[in-house]
Amino acid sequence: DVKVTQSSRYLVKRTGEKVFLECVQDMDHENMFWYRQDPGLGLRLIYFSYDVKMKEKGDIPEGYSVSREKKERFSLILESASTNQTSMYLCASSLTDVDSPLHFGNGTRLTVT
Amino acid sequence: GQQVMQIPQYQHVQEGEDFTTYCNSSTTLSNIQWYKQRPGGHPVFLIQLVKSGEVKKQKRLTFQFGEAKKNSSLHITATQTTDVGTYFCPPSGNTPLVFGKGTRLSVIA
Numbered sequence: 001d002v003k004v005t006q007s008s009r010y011l012v013k014r015t016g017e018k019v020f021l022e023c024v025q026d027m028d029h030e031n032m033f034w035y036r037q038d039p040g041l042g043l044r045l046i047y048f049s050y051d052v053k054m055k056e057k058g059d060i061p062e063g064y065s066v067s068r069e070k071k072e073r074f075s076l077i078l079e080s081a082s083t084n085q086t087s088m089y090l091c092a093s094s095l096t097d098v099d100s101p102l103h104f105g106n107g108t109r110l111t112v113t
Numbered sequence: 114g115q116q117v118m119q120i121p122q123y124q125h126v127q128e129g130e131d132f133t134t135y136c137n138s139s140t141t142l143s144n145i146q147w148y149k150q151r152p153g154g155h156p157v158f159l160i161q162l163v164k165s166g167e168v169k170k171q172k173r174l175t176f177q178f179g180e181a182k183k184n185s186s187l188h189i190t191a192t193q194t195t196d197v198g199t200y201f202c203p204p205s206g207n208t209p210l211v212f213g214k215g216t217r218l219s220v221i222a
Contacts, residue, residue, distance in 0.1 A: 015208070035212070041214065042213045042215055043212035058209065059211075090156070098207060099206060101162075102148075102210060105155065106155055
């Protein structure tokens with residue numbers, strides 16, 4: 001069974017800090033995604049990657065960057081955390097086939113104070 | 114990616130009542146996927162619909178893809194408290210998936 005593991009379930013950071021959210025999948029999936037979920041706004045795509053060292057902007061990339069140095073790991077970086085980045089962050093992975101379902105991690109609830 | 118309008122945004126039902134959520138697109142979709150997210154959980158893939166007019170069932174859940182492939186529906190018969198959650202219908206065939214707000218279902222016991 002596919003496992004997508006996010007390093008932290010809950011995280012509290014201060015405004016201005018650099019924050020790393022880590023995601024690892026164990027099924028050799030090519031595609032990886034970062035979404036954020038906020039009440040009333042649904043899931044919104046931040047960044048995604050179809051291969052190692054490859055990244056594409058999603059719908060709301062501002063204030064974020066990503067890193068994919070290894071196939072199994074996709075990191076989301078908040079360069080300078082702000083309070084409006086308080087949210088639930090969900091990582092997902094899938095096979096390269098465009099119809100492949102997404103497998104999500106359990107999420108990281110980030111609070112920026 | 115393609116987007117769909119999902120209605121209703123919220124639905125409260127008595128346990129045992131039926132429930133339906135609809136996804137509508139202004140353009141023809143390649144495929145559509147359905148996910149369920151329990152409160153406090155993460156989205157979990159339920160099914161993918163590919164063919165025009167396709168109907169698939171999973172126990173009390175019936176998924177339908179319209180003849181024109183512009184709409185889809187999920188119908189739950191005799192809801193149970195385990196059906197509580199948010200249901201999403203992102204169009205597939207063009208990654209990345211756009212999830213939208215989904216339909217949040219509450220079931221009153």
